[in-house]
Amino acid sequence: MSIFKKKENKTIIAVLSGKGGTGKTLVSVNLACVIPGAVYADCDVEEPNGHLFFKPINLKTKEIGILIPSINEEKCTGCTKCVEFCKFNALAYVGRVMVFEEICHYCGGCTIVCPEKAITEVNLNIGKVVIGDSEGTRIISGFLNVGSVSGVPIIKDIQKQIKEEEHTVIVDCPPGSACAVMESVQSSDYCILVAEPTIFGSHNLDMVYKLVTLFKKPCGVILNKCDGNENPSKEYCIRNNIEIIAEIPYDSELSDINGNGEIAARVSQKYKDIFMNIAEKIPKVK
Amino acid sequence: MKIAIPVDEKNENSRICVSYGRAPYYMIFDSDSAKVEFVQNTAADSAGGAGIKAAQLLVNHKVNILITERCGQNAADVLIAGNIKIYRATKALVMDNLKAFLQGELEELSDIHPGYHGHKN
Numbered sequence: 001m002s003i004f005k006k007k008e009n010k011t012i013i014a015v016l017s018g019k020g021g022t023g024k025t026l027v028s029v030n031l032a033c034v035i036p037g038a039v040y041a042d043c044d045v046e047e048p049n050g051h052l053f054f055k056p057i058n059l060k061t062k063e064i065g066i067l068i069p070s071i072n073e074e075k076c077t078g079c080t081k082c083v084e085f086c087k088f089n090a091l092a093y094v095g096r097v098m099v100f101e102e103i104c105h106y107c108g109g110c111t112i113v114c115p116e117k118a119i120t121e122v123n124l125n126i127g128k129v130v131i132g133d134s135e136g137t138r139i140i141s142g143f144l145n146v147g148s149v150s151g152v153p154i155i156k157d158i159q160k161q162i163k164e165e166e167h168t169v170i171v172d173c174p175p176g177s178a179c180a181v182m183e184s185v186q187s188s189d190y191c192i193l194v195a196e197p198t199i200f201g202s203h204n205l206d207m208v209y210k211l212v213t214l215f216k217k218p219c220g221v222i223l224n225k226c227d228g229n230e231n232p233s234k235e236y237c238i239r240n241n242i243e244i245i246a247e248i249p250y251d252s253e254l255s256d257i258n259g260n261g262e263i264a265a266r267v268s269q270k271y272k273d274i275f276m277n278i279a280e281k282i283p284k285v286k
Numbered sequence: 287m288k289i290a291i292p293v294d295e296k297n298e299n300s301r302i303c304v305s306y307g308r309a310p311y312y313m314i315f316d317s318d319s320a321k322v323e324f325v326q327n328t329a330a331d332s333a334g335g336a337g338i339k340a341a342q343l344l345v346n347h348k349v350n351i352l353i354t355e356r357c358g359q360n361a362a363d364v365l366i367a368g369n370i371k372i373y374r375a376t377k378a379l380v381m382d383n384l385k386a387f388l389q390g391e392l393e394e395l396s397d398i399h400p401g402y403h404g405h406k407n
Contacts, residue, residue, distance in 0.1 A: 100338060
């Protein structure tokens with residue numbers, strides 16, 4: 001465990017998977033518990049649920065907003081330069097400029113190209129970042145408002161916070177391999193890919209493995225829900241020479257602990273040992 | 287009066303295109319001159335907001351009527367602001383839909399879907 005204790009050994013570990021429900025949060029939460037001084041950061045802002053296990057206290061909340069255009073109709077001459085500029089098609093001109101907030105990528109370009117200076121930017125709240133404490137583990141959670149389209153600005157804010165942290169950070173990533181995941185893994189030193197023992201699981205492992213390879217991140221795989229039967233994800237790892245860090249058994253005890261909102265490494269010595277073994281296997285990559 | 291219909295191909299025998307915002311062309315029929323023109327849909331390959339951009343195109347062409355199988359909310363907002371009425375297509379071929387409309391057989395499209403946008407991330 002000693003390798004994680006010192007500040008100069010700060011490691012950012014991203015936990016991700018090609019699909020939801022493989023056990024990203026299970027792995028992230030338990031690893032954050034067994035690594036002394038570790039910080040848990042939940043970047044799965046559409047469905048953050050690490051906080052349900054940690055139940056953090058002493059919460060500090062930061063509201064997150066984006067800047068979207070607001071049109072001064074008295075100044076607007078209808079030249080439509082802003083509409084033509086917007087490559088996301090968030091603006092239309094039909095006698096007046098219409099703004100489609102959920103399409104806007106808040107680039108601010110329309111305010112620059114408007115020759116009449118008729119466009120200003122106004123704040124639109126999209127969610128929050130909450131920081132708290134759970135038995136000495138620092139918990140950072142991002143929450144995207146229901147109905148808001150992109151959580152990337154919230155993840156960017158969490159990433160800023162991660163850079164300021166002095167200890168090892170476990171980053172619980174969103175599922176999939178799209179923008180929100182890329183944003184979450186960029187700062188990481190090492191990636192843990194969590195995979196299920198199914199053909200579907202191995203397909204999604206392939207997608208996310210390609211992603212971390214593209215970002216040149218060292219990685220290893222945790223095979224979750226191993227039931228002793230054939231495991232296409234394990235076969236994928238062997239075929240591609242990817243390190244298997246651990247195989248977590250398909251275990252009703254673990255399922256019960258998780259289902260009750262408890263943290264296995266805190267309530268079960270068996271699982272504390274399993275996750276400490278996993279922590280020891282993560283290479284020191286600084 | 288100008289009537290626009292999304293089409294798969296640039297000719298009068300074309301089928302109606304099932305996608306309003308990403309149709310490759312619109313057939314625009316001008317009832318005053320009884321002339322047909324085909325307009326390329328510059329919104330077809332947009333990463334997002336195709337319906338909005340396509341609606342802008344129809345507004346710019348001073349279209350009065352759109353005949354389509356379906357239409358998303360954002361596009362409908364622009365079309366309605368531009369005083370374009372939306373009618374539901376009921377036939378497979380573009381010309382059959384136009385005839386049906388001119389004979390008063392088509393109804394206004396009332397069920398605007400919430401759109402398929404939001405997948406850009």
